[in-house]
Amino acid sequence: MKKIIFILLFISYLNGFSQYNRYFEDRCLRIDYFHSGNIEHEYFRPDELIEKTIWAGSKINLIDTFNYGKIRVMVYEKLTSKLIYSRTYSSLFEEWRTTTEGKGSCGNFSETVLIPFPKVVVNVVFQSRDSLNKWHDIASQIINTKKDFILKPKTSPSEINELHHGGNVNEKLDIAIIADGYTMADLEKMKTDFQTLKNAILKSKPYEKNADKINIWGVMAISKQSGVTNPSDSFYVKSAVGCSFNTINSDRYLMTMENKLLHDQLANAAYDQIIIMCNTNKYGGGGIYNFYSTVAAGNPQVNYLIEHEFGHAFAGLADEYYTSSVTVENFYPLNIEPWEPNITTLIGFDKKWKNMLDSTTVVPTPDSKENNNVIGVYEGGGYMKKGVYRPYIDCTMKSIHYDALCPVCLRATQWMIDFYAR
Ligand SMILES: [Zn+2]
Structure with missing residues (x-):
């Protein structure tokens, strides 16, 4: 057989x-x-x-x-x-x-x-x-690639370092980590921060057991000034790929509006996923599905930040938190099943993690101590207290805990690794 x-x-x-x-x-x-x-x-x-x-x-x-x-x-x-x-x-x-x-x-x-x-x-x-x-x-x-005007690749000045080798780029998940806000004088710090991010990924679940399916590349983009723009401190710099805090008026949201600059710098890199490693200590980052993720490399929570933001960008995971400061009314319409694999409105729950529930689990599941580490359907998630449900009481997608993705997020991440790699 x-x-x-x-x-x-x-x-x-x-x-x-x-x-x-x-x-x-x-x-x-x-x-x-x-x-x-x-x-x-x-x-x-x-x-x-x-x-x-x-x-x-x-x-x-x-x-x-x-x-x-x-x-x-x-x-x-x-x-x-x-x-x-x-x-x-x-x-x-x-x-x-x-x-x-x-x-x-x-x-x-x-x-x-x-x-x-x-x-x-x-x-x-x-x-x-x-x-x-x-x-x-x-x-x-x-x-029509034989007739259309197609520009030749712009030669990126950035040197590329192999940080982790899994195998052939077509058969592995390729992650390019590109530096932003590092000058020539920051080169040693850049190399140390590359290692920090690589280890944060490869030493957490489910990436650890999939290390042979992953390549990680360090793209050594050099900035003329150190750090990234932080409008709340009136700190403005022109960094290699233009990351800035306060993106779309959210102080900790660290993204770039310089899309072409980012992709020009990545011209010579092989990647399925982009992580922008920002030279800043201020807490912040961002992650958009199959777009890119960013992280404040100097922040003490860097391990958690990269796992969380990469969860958005790579596996399409939703935020499982709903704390009052970020509660957004009607962010997810309650008559529609959200597309993210780790939240549900119960409209299309059959296609989510229903097959992972124990037959004795009550739906909705009470958020109480005896249900710690039990896969359930807990109300609150996706910035909404009511009507949106998450699969676990806590998870890296809910609060600041490194290497604590819940079983549903782990499964969704594994699906994505298997799509790229074998
Ligand atoms: Zn989760």
Whole structure:
């Protein structure tokens, strides 16, 4: 029986691999575009197409099977209309448009998506979710790599160090950690901080037991000034990839509006996930699904911060907290099942962690001491006290605890590792 399963897996592997070679070259196409609008309207406008030498993604799993995120890019062979690649992600624009500013004015954000470099003429369709979580086409772009103007990669001045070796980039999860706010004089600190972040990831569950499925790269971007911008202290610097606190008016939210600068600096790096390592001691960070994550490398909570933010960016995990300072009314409509794997409104709970519940577990599950370490359905999560439920009393996605992802978050993270790596 085992032999038959092995042969079937091998056939499906060969099949996937030949699909890749039929439609794509062994390099990468960077699609830059502008994502603009406000709470009611959104627009995608093409910007630049840029060749990138390394395709670090899987050559087997070309179609996104998770259905997470707010944006979906669908790549069709134009001749046959066959779907040959897809990926889901979210973006800073999607968050900004829900703010007071996003309700009253119009924003314009640069965004980037990487796809394998097409050999055939393709129709690239960008889709966005509506309030009912249904996908809608927003824009499309015909790309003919033999005729279109495709910029050559800009040579990044950044040296790249291999921090951890798992294997071939197409068969492993590749994480690029890029430095921001480190000058030449900060080089030793940068190297130490790379090690801190690498260890924080590889010494926590579930990454520890998957270390052979992961490559980690350190991108040594050099800034002219030390530190990152912190408007609340009137501290402004022009750092290598432009990270700043107080993103979309949230003091601890540490993101960059310099999307093109970020991707230019990463031109020579192989990555499925980007982590921006910020040279600051102030508590803060951020993480957006399949977009990037950031972390304050000098903060005493750096281990927790990176595991939490990377949980958002890599595994699509939601915040499980709902404390009053961040309680947001109606952040998740209660008549819709959220797409994140670790929260539920009970509308579509069958597809969440129901199969992990013990048959004796009461739903909703009381948040009491005897239920510590019991997988349940606990009310409160996703910034909302009522109507949104989480799977465990506590978790790295709920409070400041390093290496404490709950069993549901661990399972969702493992699914994602297995999508990229084998
Ligand atoms: Zn959790």
